[in-house]
Amino acid sequence: MKPTRLYLANDTSARAAGAGRLADAWKERPEVQLVRTSARGAFYLEPIVEQDSPQGRLAWINVSPDDFPRIESGLEGTLIDSIPFLRQQTRHTFANFGVTEPLALDEYQSQGGFKGLITALNLSPEAVIEEIKISRLRGRGGAAFPVWTKWQIARQTEADDKYVVANADEGDAGTYCDRMIMEGDPFRLIEGMLICARAIGATRGYIYCRHEYPAAAATMRTAIRKAMDEGLLDLNGASFEIEVIIGAGSYVCGEETALLESLEGRRGVVRAKPPYPAVAGLYGRPTIVSNVLTFATIPNILARGGAWHASMGTERSRGTIALQLGGRVKQPGLVEIPFGRTLRQVLEQFSGGMVPGSRFKAVQVGGPLGSLFPESNLDIPICYDAFAEAGAILGHGGIVVYDQDTDMVELSRHFMAFTADESCGKCTPCRVGSVRGREILERIQAGQGRAEDLELLHDLGDTMKAASLCALGGRAPYPVLTAIEHFPKEFRSKLSAFGGQQ
């Protein structure tokens, strides 16, 4: 009898949810042929087991090893495309997720992989950059800088060597889409980097991958080797070598100039800009540093045209955004949708509401430097401009929901302590300001704070915002100040009765 072909994700979070245990339990069964794919991103349903059917893939959710008989008989499966969390998404960059085996190059190609690169090779470098310009793609790592501008500058700067660096130091807590790409669709990142290399005339590529992502680094290395063996890295008559370099746990190394310092093996201290990396980056050569998701977005733009990409989203935020839901919601996972829906719509459509026993208190968007939004502020459209106007950031698309158990003073202290730990120390506002901020919040937490301390936090925040060298110091005050703004009673109630104001 032919074994039953079942699909099970091999993503780190799917394994943490039980996919590994399932694979171990079933590996001795001759009647099962397990195919380990990338993850759908609907992690609240993991482990998900899928099987082919005439209507499409059938899925069984939150599976335990004992569920095998009903899966084998095809009973009680749900069509994967009928699950609202997935059906309501617009998957382009994440189209292959849950479908293909990460390291199966033929599957990547059969899904349209490397079409973007082929297009790029048939165009002049200037025409490739023009296509990116038409797409109106902005960097997905947090700074949202127009991608084509960087490429143009790097292209026009004369140098013997130029570099392409993928920033895989996905340090913002609450984000995991870069990890998913590297573990789940590694050839897409390689293809994006190759297109960039073609456009700027780069000789070498690096993937700076954080230490916390061992599976991502291993998958990328195997994928690079496979692509090289197939001759896919041949570019401009030479092999475009891509190397995976591992970081060592420093958050600020996600800032592009600190990343370059770290890549060169030194302390990951932020460099003053200008010169920008596109002019003088790695070893002083023109370098494009972009987030993994940015590179992964590029193959589709070349394959389908810049106008296709520009047709989605809002006026100044084109294309799709990868949001990553986490915290106290029922349905944490990856959501790819066009820019423009409001935060409230996203939470209503995808989060599934709060976990039992939890009530919504606040949501943080954009990682540990992102602003907090109370229930009354959720009608903000998810796009770069609306967030910038509100003094907030989309960052790398992390969305973390907090419930009524969250102590806002403690959370604020946690944020400032984080910045104090992670500050590279180069500029005074961040190095000293974060420590002073943490101390003030510790004082309030201990019941020793005075009314002036809240003023002091504002003053300190203004200084850090205005005078810090990079976004770590510049953004660190936002979560704290938005917590004070929206939950003032919590802070005031902890002030010392002596000198405190109720």
Next chain:
Amino acid sequence: MTARPKSSLEEVLESCRPVPPAKPNILQVLLAVQEAVGYVPTKHVPRIAQVLGVTDAQVAGVLSYYPDLRAESPGRCVIGVCMGESCTANHGGRVLRAIQDLLSIDVGDMTPNGRFTLDKVYCVGNCAVSPTVIVGGELYGRVTPSQILSILEPRNK
């Protein structure tokens, strides 16, 4: 007993010796040393600097900068409790306290018997299956305080 780490240090350094025009990459060498020896003993800083052709201060500076580089030997099993926002929202703090209570150690410390070292980590990208604890390189998601004993017990040796 003491000869082995030393020889592997020399082996690592030999394989990392920069060949001109390549420049020495201090961080990658220290990560390689840590991989081979388990940590980067401070006493080896001058030797590493000598092989790389850089100053002691440059090596010591890199060693002290990065949280994941260790200058002291950790316990046989390293526990990392994630303190990222999603894990924090999902009561990762309670999990941390359960581990501290069980092992009677603070964050950054090693148990007196050398079996466990307790560390905080800051986001491992497992936010959708949080809270997260990493034990001896193995990642656990949706961890509750009541699971801690059964996770740590098999490694208490």
